[in-house]
Amino acid sequence: MSNLIASTAPRARQLTHEEIHEIEHEKTHYPYPQAVGLEALKIVQKYQGWVSDESLLAVAAYLQIPPDDLEGVATFFNLIYRRPVGKNVILFCDSVACWMLGCDSLKAHITKTLGIEYGQTTTDNLFTLIPVPCLGDCDKAPTMMVGNESYRNLTPTSIDQIIADHKAKA
């Protein structure tokens, strides 16, 4: 019996009261709990910053969705983060209008200033940089989002200011 090795597989954690409350509210809008899967992941991500294995298993159990199905949904949607992210996620648009208006050189500026490439987080955990498809602000290109805020008509100077503002808030 002492030869048994304890499983190191992730286990579901306890969902918090706030998370459960919000998930229950979402459930009232849909006839089946599976439909709430993505919403529930977003709720958990709002509180935890990202969706860990433990969170995913918790949501799957709570909504009675097979974990692999829910993982399939979680990994399909690019705004669900299955890895830890920094306090401020920079969603940098690199679609065609922004590209035409010079987003490549702005992205190089961000990389030089923050020292991170796409998919990486700064060592002070303040910023994660992710490319995002067309943000729908093409008349004000180049554009990006930081958290829930949109920033438009970007220049190296305005980017420096945005970064400084977020550092100050930290």
Place this chain on the structure above:
Amino acid sequence: MQKPLTKNIEKGRAPFNFQQYSAAGGYLSVAKALAMEPKALVTFVKDSGLGGRGGAGFNTGLKWSFTPEPDGGPRYLVVNADEMEPGTFKDRLLMEHDPHLLIEGMITSAYAIQASMAYIFLRGEYKLAEKNLQTAIAEAYVAGVLGKNIHGSNYSLDICLHTSAGRYICGEETALINALEGKRANPRAKPPFPQVSGLWGRPTLVNNVETICNIPGIVTHGIEWYKALGLNGQPGTRICGVSGRVKNPGCWEMPVGTTFRTLLEDYAGGMQDGYQLKAFLPGGGSTDFLLPEHLDLPMLPSDVAKAGSRLGTSLIMVLDDKTCPVGCIHNLIKFFAHESCGWCTPCRDGLPWAEHMLEKLEAGTGSLKDIEILQEMTVYMGPGNTFCALAPGAAEPLQSGLKYFMDEFVSHVNHGCGYKKH
């Protein structure tokens, strides 16, 4: 010029609340609709000539008429607010600045198709639209135009604002339905069409935001009024726009049948100083290039189709003479490759391959064989060979780019990209 879609909008001012919106003539279509038989309302909308504003342009009333007879079970109206087509930003304008227009349109439309429940499928990044729509929905419930027994009638409707979490394919109506059901957003085979079997197997209509925003005007003011709004007998107005290196990028409401030249020169102020127009995509990243010689075409689906392209969303992306066409197409194919849902082989495997070849061409390591293969791929990824319209859409800028800019592609083989990087 009447602008029923944008008359309430003033940039810099908060959107109308329920009282202001009603005082400006809002929500009259709901009472009018409730006094009509739903089937008569469907015919009414069909006769107005309104076509879908999501990019396909199909007659809206006709699309609605394909729903079967009610059988007592749920029926759904879904508003496609997943605006993510590169170069498109018109639905954002409507939702952020006049959310009640969409709500009113939804109530009237839902009644016409006898829907019991309506969803707005909103892209997650549109945070301000989310906030303003939530506020408007709450106000509508308080005012009694949503919920049980609207205006004291037998008709009840609930609206749920569903926010998504990315992925362009969610804008495809059957993929959207799968996403709403809590699944991966792969499209579905059609038939059955959503009108017959959609959300949870029930009759479902999926309509674009701007399409639904046309309904209040049509039902309030009538068909003759709507038909008189466009140029040369065309019905209605539509939101058209411009992005790229023009003096005044943006989007504006204008009569249906306006020409590209009017849009580009009168509204967008023409090209920025020092730049010439080389080509343009008339309706988003998934439409074929048109040339300056096409500028005098009216923005009508049939006229644009005759010129070898697609009107799509009628928001044009301008390619200037200092931007590399191969680089532009590379960026677009990169987008479509990234956004493939992965379901069918031509899209999942064809688009990254095309992206790789375009990358080689841009880097100066491409070959004439690569160009030949790119040409073949526009056929393999064309209509009828794929599970949905994403790959055929991606093929449009590629095939038209190869047609109009072959000399530039060949020059990339011999000399690499000669354009200054942006």
